[in-house]
Amino acid sequence: MMDLKILATTDLHMHILDHDYLADRPSQRFGLSRAATVIAAERASAANSLLLDNGDSLQGGPMGDFLADVGWRGRSGHPAIAAMNTLRYDAATLGNHDFSHGLRYLNNALRDADFPIVSTNLLSRRGLPVHACVMLQRMMRDRRGGAWPLRIGILGFLPPQTVDWEPELRQATRIGDIREHAQAGIAALRTGGADLVIALSHSGIGDLQPVPMMENAATALAALPGIDAVIAGHTHRVFPSDQHPAGPGIDPQRGTLAGKPCVMPGFWGSHLGVIELALQRSSAGKWSVANFRCRAEPVRALPPHQPVIRTAQPAHRATLQHFRRRIGRSDVALTSFFTMLGHDPGLRLVSMAQRWHARRLLAAGPWRDLPILSAAAPFRAGGRGGPDHYTDVPAGPLTLRSLADLYLFPNRLCAILVSGADVACWLERSASIFLRIAPGAQDQPLIDPEFPGYNFDLIDGVGWQLDLSQPPRHAADGRLLDPDARRVTNLRHRGRPVTPDQRFVLVTNSYRLSDSGVFSAIAARRRVVLQGGARTRDVLRRYVATQRMVAPPGPLGWNFLSMPGTTVRYATGPGAARHLELLGFRYDQIGQTPDGFLDLRLYL
Incomplete structure (x- = not known):
């Protein structure tokens, strides 16, 4: 048996630091700098882990808008990407708001990423450093300390409606149906030898029954054979949670969609999503999920992570100066x-x-x-x-x-x-x-x-x-x-x-x-x-x-x-x-x- 802990953020919306720019005061409720403290603790307690981001990280807060307006990059590139590099993210996908400042700005931000960006249903990439699917190959430790190679396929999805919400994209970009492109991505990854397939779904938890071009497709996506785990987002909810409604294929207590493990870790870095997988190896040498546990860990009242703070401090100070005019x-x-x-x-x-x-x-x-x-x-x-x-x-x-x-x-x-x-x-x-x-x-x-x-x-x-x-x-x-x-x-x-x-x-x-x-x-x-x-x-x-x-x-x-x-x-x-x-x-x-x-x- 082998254990793998999947850690995930979503909908950060440029809340890198635990600062409420609209109230102009620190906050204990959110921020990647606070989530990073949880990340460090979860990693320390795991033999094997992955850290993933589920999109909408580059826009949505005063800092993000200011940086886009002035074309800020900084010595280490875009502050959100620099913070993710510092935390050693393994992969990320794009959300609809990541396109809000245009393709040129997005390209400039992403080119400094030390981790792969995957967007499976983004059909016209126009030179963006984005992949349709990614295969992560990692050496993992089993419960006895033995080392094994593990191939983890990553797919990423954003709402097809993004081109409607961002009209400037219509001439340059097409975004396809989530499930349709997931099926092609799953086939490609499994053919390439993937032991696991994780879907980064910047899409809400919606109906189990699919309809073409559905916006909130995480449940219908999870129902596809070949998907092992789902990270959901976009709607800013917390899952699993007592506050999330149940429905066909949706179990908010156990944290499953169509029986598959799923987390949606809030927004602005309010929570860290954690999926703990117990993997078993077959006689043919393939790994599969034998058991799992899902949770959304709140970051409230935890101390911020100083390395993340240092990556964003110059942009933070410039943002405060600008918005105090x-x-x-x-x-x-x-x-x-x-x-x-x-x-x-x-x-x-x-x-x-x-x-x-x-x-x-x-x-x-x-x-x-x-x-x-x-x-x-x-x-x-x-x-x-x-x-x-x-x-x-x-x-x-x-x-x-x-x-x-x-x-x-x-x-x-x-x-x-x-x-x-x-x-x-x-x-x-x-x-x-x-x-x-x-x-x-x-x-x-x-x-x-x-x-x-x-x-x-x-x-x-x-x-x-x-x-x-x-x-x-x-x-x-x-x-x-x-x-x-x-x-x-x-x-x-x-x-x-x-x-x-x-x-x-x-x-x-x-x-x-x-x-x-x-x-x-x-x-x-x-x-x-x-x-x-x-x-x-x-x-x-x-x-x-x-x-x-x-x-x-x-x-x-x-x-x-x-x-x-x-x-x-x-x-x-x-x-x-x-x-x-x-x-x-x-x-x-x-x-x-x-x-x-x-x-x-x-x-x-």
Whole structure:
């Protein structure tokens, strides 16, 4: 018998250090520098180990965006790659966000890697140092101390929708179906003598039954013969975990997909995925999995790893200096603690900036007389990010850090023509974040935990009410649940009812215009009047710099229909305790939840 420990990170999003750049303070909850301490401990307790990364390592945090903007490399190359080299990663794959800064930047970052990069369903590599599959050949020790060669095949996958999310890639890159290319990769590796095949799947844990070009294909991938273990990612969940839902082929207690061992180690370096394999050798000399154990080890409160810190320090200092630059001033605090209750001045500021930009560009065109609406969603509103994952910018000076807090992603601003019926449908999809509330019942949970906050689009420029006694029309993933459900009522523009055929310009972002996502059924079929040129973050920066002083109102233009005698429970960040006067509800403070959220009872 021989033991092999597979260690994995995923969705680091440039959180190399344990520093929260948006709050500008150290964090005990995440960072590759903290995960590295767990890596060292796990390696020390194993005779044989592999360290793998599952993608989305190069973009997603202020440091990554700053480095891309200034073309930073440093003496040891890109800081994320340098940190992985320091930790002696064995292999890695790419995630969709790794393409967000363009192919040239990606190529420059990857060329310094001391480990192979594998991307099996990336079909047009255009000179990128990326392989369709990789065979690692390692000498391993069995339980008696004997040395044996082991051939480990590595496959890597990213969502086929990446070319939709990053439109600049469409002319240069094709990404194929995950399962289709996995089958070809498995055959090639097994023919080449692979004892084990590990799939690095930058793809979420979805349905067991495959559909062509599915985004979250980790479960269907695991079901393929020839796959021995899966590293999942992309959706920022933790697996195995008591909090992960079970389903066909999904065992969140044992940590299996289709019976195969799997881990998904959170995001930002919050966890280290560990798969412990017990291997047995057949009479023919082939190794196979006899038993396994899966776990996701949290990094919270562990000391950071100094060698990793040293690789990133120069870029870290430059990032802090850049994001501390003052741009303007706000007369009000910009907080997202009550976004799901209709109050978020920071989100309102983003909407105001988007409308300002679109109005200027459309002023001389054929659409200048149409009302301009602006859709935006909160990127930091708790959820899987935890109780610290909220925007909380105090009134006073606004820095680049403040604006990055309001808009995390490098989306580009777009605008489409929509009807009043489209606006109502758009809002119905957002309203599905709320669970159905029974009139007169007490302490019902308000928010569906499976619904990502970044899909809670609110439209500035209209007003409406939500009837929570009605069922949601859509599931968290956008599937139509009840075509007759109507939660959005009293939809108005400038005080007048919105008619189904009324025309508007809706400002949104390039992600919403892709062929995937919960709004694609509306957005992808509408006429585009502004194609994504400027990044939304840059528009926000220019707007604040032009205005110099901003005071966005907190109310977002909507509220719940009254439900006398009914209460719900709403969890938010503990910092919300400083802003409870902004609530438009009678409320009770219950205390803190076990995971650190402030627990409120709201009277509807």
